[in-house]
Amino acid sequence: MAKLHFNYSAMNAGKSTALLQANHNYMERGMQTILFTAGIDDRAGRGVIKSRIGIDTQAIAFEKSDDLAKIVRAQKGDQAIGCVLIDEAQFLTRKQVRQLTDLVDQDDIPVLTYGLRTDFRGETFEGSQYLLAWADEIREIKAICSCGKKATMNARVNADGEIEKDGVQIEIGGNERYISFCRKCFSKAGALNT
Amino acid sequence: MAKLHFNYSAMNAGKSTALLQANHNYMERGMQTILFTAGIDDRAGRGVIKSRIGIDTQAIAFEKSDDLAKIVRAQKGDQAIGCVLIDEAQFLTRKQVRQLTDLVDQDDIPVLTYGLRTDFRGETFEGSQYLLAWADEIREIKAICSCGKKATMNARVNADGEIEKDGVQIEIGGNERYISFCRKCFSKAGALNT
């Protein structure tokens, strides 16, 4: 009985590390896995899942128009698939999350997704909204706020280091553009609109 | 360090029972609590939290226009508040969930919310969307599908017992209008749009 898992966190919690470790566990058992990451996030190169602690691997770069169930079923071939792993899952569309539920419910393939919960304004992404709505298991990967509490929100800073309150939802960037905060510090910084 | 908790589930899992038990635990320790439930849900009478296993209590009936932080601070009086408990939390607005984060972060009052994750089409409610986005702790209360698996979705049936796929999001009703399903059975029944 496969499940759809959503492992969510703020930025810089170690989502990609957790994904790479889970993938390693399956492969060590001789099971086939299929990895995806968002084509839009090409910080480490297109189709590369890269962890801040120094490990990386190749993955299929998904675009908004892709049918993930179709891709997985085509890849499947003769060997059973132990697991599908998806990084940057906040960038999935509603339709794609729906496809993942089919892979789980119809094909009995476990799907592990890793992604941000909210954007720089505290709003959910389309992918995270539907993963939070439909996942069988929701689990937090913990990040740390500089105040010592758990960080759950992601603030975006501009070139002058100022916190942005408006703008487009997606601007790909790393530690130089985003700061993880606990909700209290995020709110104090003025990033969470009333 | 107070937290905002979201205890979500499908219908008929025992959310109100869990809320009433948590409230009992606080009161037994001599701590003051404040209870809310949605004014719109008057199945057991307006402002009544009633559990299917036969216990109930009075609560403040909240409306969309209410400022929950203001109400709690006004009620507070001389005695500290041990906990705020909110039933039918899916009916909260974004603004009200924001107010709850203030009660937690500024007033250091734990807030326990209980609500549905998704509606009869598998879409999040406004309240559940923002609680899933901002809660410090997200925890599932388990319901059972008739197939024996965990139920996570809520189907709505019409007077003829047929599953509804469209319609207004909120129609207050109990066991006669809603059936909890696991996602696989929900999807088979045609309730989850592609």
Next chain:
Amino acid sequence: MAKLHFNYSAMNAGKSTALLQANHNYMERGMQTILFTAGIDDRAGRGVIKSRIGIDTQAIAFEKSDDLAKIVRAQKGDQAIGCVLIDEAQFLTRKQVRQLTDLVDQDDIPVLTYGLRTDFRGETFEGSQYLLAWADEIREIKAICSCGKKATMNARVNADGEIEKDGVQIEIGGNERYISFCRKCFSKAGALNT
């Protein structure tokens, strides 16, 4: 794929309420359940599971010598068993927890157990030790310390209201004999040996 669940907590968290609610959920779906509680705990009458918020039901009173797998298989009859629920599970023996794993792994019956984690000295009971060791899912039901933090330990008081540090592990009693504390308050009260 059935699982062995251990729902643990300090005293006065609402374990029996949670058990009765889960049982209600199964029965509402027309599934057969079998309930057990410890014969040694006869506060509410032998073989009665009674919740502090005012609900109760009959259960099979188990003794240390009972073979739980045998009892369940004998009860089973023609109808499938939806779930086995066990209250006061800390009083199970290692052998009985082992029998429960067989019900889960061989007979594919979900087993939900509810019990204390530790005794009045902070030591595990035999039942809780093996449930913590072998359960598929371990979940806490939260109790409250009078300081406002989560209570996780159980202190025992004598007739003069003094905290006991030594004595036999099992003395059946309720609110008048046991106080739930967070670990810090428990330790301050001198109940946790170094």
Next chain:
Amino acid sequence: MAKLHFNYSAMNAGKSTALLQANHNYMERGMQTILFTAGIDDRAGRGVIKSRIGIDTQAIAFEKSDDLAKIVRAQKGDQAIGCVLIDEAQFLTRKQVRQLTDLVDQDDIPVLTYGLRTDFRGETFEGSQYLLAWADEIREIKAICSCGKKATMNARVNADGEIEKDGVQIEIGGNERYISFCRKCFSKAGALNT
């Protein structure tokens, strides 16, 4: 309000990776951490925490006679400690777990421990028994059984590849000596005594 965390799993789940990632998160925020691992486990060299996916770091090698609270307080110096992280925590003594509760409750230092739940016979280690008994948060890191289910048990094999049922509790070894199984496969293999 610091907490004592126990992250448990079967072998080859990725405990060390998770520890190293958490440590990285704290250090990235400019917080001081102190790392321990069991002196007895010198597979990667004494005092080295090494992950199977290729990252490692130095740690203090703890012995049964060490006072961990004393060591941490001596290391502390002028700078606050963000976090204490302990690998191979199953090898802690009851006394040492007690010391960790003091670091949490008296010094307000978060302590993250990572370790096995049970040994090759399904019995708890001294360290895991008391961490399961006293931890504020218990969380599983998932390993995979070759049957596709979650692995929760650790079998030990001898030089001929046969499963051992008896012997001393601790024999340091890696993938060549230990196999992670789900409880059903572990039991089928005859490793779990009745």
